[in-house]
Amino acid sequence: MEWAWLAPALNFAAFGLIVLGGRRLPGQGAFLAILAIAGAFGVFWYALADFLGRGTGTYAFSVTWFKAGNVDVPWGMVLDPLALVMLGLVSFIALVIQVYSLGYMAGEERFGWYFAVHALFAGAMLAVVLADNLLLLYVAWELVGLGSYLLIGFWYERRSAAEAAKKAFVTTRLGDVGLLIGILLLFKLTGTFQLSGVFAQARELSTGVLTAATLLIFLGAMGKSAQFPLHVWLPDAMEGPTPVSALIHAATMVAAGVYLVARAFPLFELAPATLVVVALVGLVTAGIGATLALVMTDLKRVLAYSTVSNLGLMMLALGAGSIAAAIFHLVAHAFSKALLFLGAGSVMHGAERTDVREMGGLRLRMPLTAFSFAVGALSLAGFPPLSGFFSKDEVLLAVLGKGGVVFPAILVVLLGIVFLSALYLARALLLTFWGELKEENRHAHEAAGVMAVPMALLAVGAAAVGFLALRVGSLSPGFGAFLEGEGHAFRINPALTLASVAAALGGFALGYAVYQRHLFSPQRLAQRYSFLHRLLVNKYYVDHAYQWGIDRVVLAFSRGVALFDRLVVNDGGVNGTADTVRVSGLRLRYLQSGLVYNYALGIVVGVVAVALFWWLVIPRVL
């Protein structure tokens, strides 16, 4: 499918046209962005048909971007099952969210700019997905970062939005340092940026070098996919418009890191130590996200930490060696999470609130939103037969299948996380939509059609994409087999499934008992374990630690260097030299007294000195 490059190119073109066309375009050019992403979705279907028609195989093409010396820097696209899945996911989610934004962002002053950056963001993500070489991947990767910066900071007049945008860009850039060094290292070792070329030569490289390179690449993935300790930007990223959160949390940005590891998996496979690191970082992230989601009071923040937790699960699956499980969970999570965020946006739009403590009973005013939010929550919590149930099971199976000492132990923790996920989702759902409708929320209203239809579409996806895992006769081989080949068809382990469903039901039941039936008070619990509660409310003090590090270490050090530059290098070294010259001049000018006998004295002293030197010093030295 040689035309795959159209998918990102259309979106970049839309960005350029809207920026140049500005307000002269009808509707500020929003239709261009939507046409472009719809075009990308069309490319997906065409490519899929083409792909299935021709059977399996990989299609690629490449052009030279520029040459430096004898090194060609290429722009190329590759279309394999992994890229195809992501192409479909990204373009569909982005399309749905853009349509929703038509309603959500109506009346905004920079309406056109919003859609322009949306197109840039989606285009960059599509380019990440399709890139066939590491340098193009990095280029697109950074543009994804730019898109997030511009979208999170869309309302830049708000101090909090400007700070959040900065935080997201800086944090992910820290990870990108690793990614770029990893790419440079691989280029030095293999002499190519081409992924296929690097993979082909990887077996000849030593494990040590590969471990270093993969760890560096993983650092980049940690930044974008919000893995501990680089997760801090994601919860703040909700400062952007809510549809942007939906996009960032579902299909673009955070998905990029998981995709990168999956894409570079042939390298990771050869570095077992890195895989253990990936798994552990994923586990820690999953745990942190799940526990923090329990105590957040802002609806979007609950969802944000839930994303952190689920990204951890995806990384864990990758660490356990299963691309299929990770990507399947990525897809299922994308539908559910986009749906949940659009629901949250609908609540903000209709009820103008974000704090779950001020809501309740909203299902009476916004039934469609409540229904679709419930579908998203139940799916993500892993209720059979919704999509999250299938994907979570795959992750658990991947961990179980890995064996060894570490992974079975992880499995126990994982079941705890499943329990917590169900609990916090129940809390968010029940506090927002169930219970009493408060007096001040009586004016809340359901979303308009342009916002409701996207939510309905996503709800169908969140409910049903799980079935893609199953083999359907000759029509579909099932998700895992499509992605990784025949050995990875859908399996089920009854005991494990039972355990995970029990954990999910247990979590939900507990949530129901606490937040609906009020059988006991969470406040009392928080008071009794106030230390633990403080730890959670303060987000494990990770943000505090960063702030301390920036203020006390980074800025202090840079002030020190700047002061050194002014006082030592400049005032000491430069002005000092000048002063020395000036002072010597001032002193030495007394020698030029203009009095002849002074000069005569000088001559005499000089002659005597030279003579003494001649007679006394020189013979002894020589």
Next chain:
Amino acid sequence: MEVLNDWVLFLLVAVPLGGGVGLMFFPSSRPELTRWSASIVAGLSLLLALYVFLGYDWQDRETPFQYVRQFPWLPVLGITYALGVDGIAVPMVLLTGIVFFAGVLVSWNIASRPKDFFVLYCLLVAGVFGVFVSQDLFFLFFFYELAVVPMYLLIGVWGSSTDFRTFVRTKEYGAMKLVLYLVAGSALVWVALLAVYVASGKGSFLIPVLGQADFGLGFQRFFFPLFMVGFGILAGLWPFHTWSPDGHVAAPTGVSMVHAGVLMKLGAFGIIRAMEVLPDGAQTWMPVLIGLGTVNVLYGAISAMAQRDLKYVVGYSSVSHMGYVLMGLGTLNALGMGGAVLQMFSHGIMTALFFALVGFIYDRAHIRDIGVLEGLSKRMGVTGAFFVVAGLTSLGLPGLSGFVAEVLVFLGTFQAFPVLGALAVVGAAITAVYILRLLAKVFHGPLPERWAHLREATPLELGAAGLLVSMLVLVGVYPAPFMRIINSGIEPFLKLVAGA
């Protein structure tokens, strides 16, 4: 066209030089006339520079130097007014043309003694063009000095003094330090120049002739550092960089643009030409140059993070970015050198843009303190947007010119010195920190009452800045035409210097 090919380089120097001299005879009472004449001179120079750029035949590997013209000047000593550009000089010529033109437009409303300002401005640029098109070391040096003298007056007369509470920087101090520093550098270069001339025994100052001479290894090792440090001072080589930030703080906008945009490139360009003359010396000293370049990158970036004055931030960021140029030169491989030359172009445009934008703000707010400026994008939206583009170029965002240049320098450095290459990447991340902090602080956030009266920059100013922005995007998205020309200059250069 044949005729123009023969004379284009001559005109490139003669137009601003003649323009500057001609302007002297204009009546001081008619500032409008001088402004228009200066912009015509600048526009003409830009067209000539474009002609050189577009007409350069990058496929002709036999004759790297094109548009060659030689006028014997002092045959007894073998001094020739020899003009010619290779693939390294061509982008520099274009850069100078663009920055000159944008600089004149930005300086349109200079209030005090506009005629004298434009006279000196033209002379300054004539000197810069002269360095880039000279094939003769004597004239290269001559033009180099020609550029320094107007600089002193431009800063000393039209500059501004600033009280930073804990210390004061007067315009006289900035101007004097700049000139003394550059003259000290010239002294080193002059010594090395004469030594090379005498030791070659060729009786010529022509760079290609001197490059053929057989200098001993000891000679090369001794004299190359004089060139390296002498020219390096102008390129902001650590620890001889402090003239640069202080010079910027004192200089008026248009002069800062030429100063950081073009003048600092003269230093790097001088080092390249010296490498052609003393290749073995260059081989010996390159690790030192890479090392110092790395210090430049990190030290400049870390210092920039602590600055509160917009011009100091951009000034130290120039020190940092010139470090990439020095590192690239030190790699002596095609990737790094290509990156260095592209970075010279890219940084020249970017930093000229930075200073232009800072000037717009300073003209209106009369302050450059980051701690006080806030939320300016609300009133100066286009200026703010352009500043974001310049900032993103600075932090190496793909799609803008800085990325292509820097990634090539990283690749080149990584081949030889992986640790320094990795440190350079870290430097780019530090740049992201201070640039994004600055953007968030100065342009974003709520607009305080104090700045509610600010107005957007004039269409003329925005046009000048827009020209620079479009270059950053063009090179970032489609670097191939630039890299083709640069490669055609690097290839013979490396054959000569590194024997590759």
